[in-house]
Amino acid sequence: MESRFxxxxPTASxxxxxxxxxxxxxTYWNQLVASAELSDGFRALCTRCRDEVEKLLASRTPAL
Structure with a gap:
């Protein structure tokens, strides 16, 4: 069973x-996603991790 990232x-600290x-x-996850040296499965995992960070970042960034 795969654990979810x-x-x-952010916290006050x-x-x-x-x-x-x-x-x-x-940026890190994007570099891994683009790496042809990694398996398709691992790059898919990296894509999901990147998407989770982007989603959290978007929810914490004020709209302009």
Missing amino acids: EPRP NLDVWHHAARCAV
Whole structure:
């Protein structure tokens, strides 16, 4: 059984760096998704992880 990746929202102790870290995480997952050296299954897992971080980031970013 595969465990689900659930990134944590910011807390008072990491709010000052959370958005930057989340954007770095999206970049990291994108690099893995684009890597032809990884299996299709692992790249699919990376895609799901990236999507979860993006979803959380979007919910924590004020609309302009």
